[in-house]
Amino acid sequence: MVDMPQQPLAQVPQDAVWDWQEHGSCRKADPSLFFHPQNERGSARRSRDLAAKAVCASCPVRIECADYAVRAREPYGVWGGLTEEEREAIYARIDIAEYPRQRGQGAIAAAEEIDQALRPLAVIA
Numbered sequence: 001m002v003d004m005p006q007q008p009l010a011q012v013p014q015d016a017v018w019d020w021q022e023h024g025s026c027r028k029a030d031p032s033l034f035f036h037p038q039n040e041r042g043s044a045r046r047s048r049d050l051a052a053k054a055v056c057a058s059c060p061v062r063i064e065c066a067d068y069a070v071r072a073r074e075p076y077g078v079w080g081g082l083t084e085e086e087r088e089a090i091y092a093r094i095d096i097a098e099y100p101r102q103r104g105q106g107a108i109a110a111a112e113e114i115d116q117a118l119r120p121l122a123v124i125a
């Protein structure tokens with residue numbers, strides 16, 4: 001995997017654990033679904049994001065994954081069914097002084113967005 005630059009406020013939470021990744025549905029999926037190639041735009045990006053969301057939809061650790069990504073302010077990729085743009089909106093809405101860093105707090109702070117993240121799949125179903 002290519003090392004990606006991190007946003008200034010992106011950071012791995014101190015209490016991060018990784019055991020949930022062992023159970024992620026993406027372990028059997030094409031990794032390129034989850035991270036956009038350079039200069040990907042428009043319908044190509046939407047299609048790839050939707051394909052990644054479809055994998056996340058049946059993932060047994062989706063909430064843990066989304067919680068981690070929100071807490072880490074993960075800048076790249078689809079995590080927990082949330083695209084980069086959807087997470088950017090979460091990062092922008094939460095005051096950095098009150099930003100969730102403890103395990104489980106990200107899922108609570110972004111519960112509505114996590115719930116809505118898979119709704120685009122219903123439109124194309």
Ligand code: SF4
Binds near residue numbers: 060062065079080
């Ligand atoms: S929610 Fe999606 S990105 Fe996260 S572990 Fe599951 S399949 Fe992978």
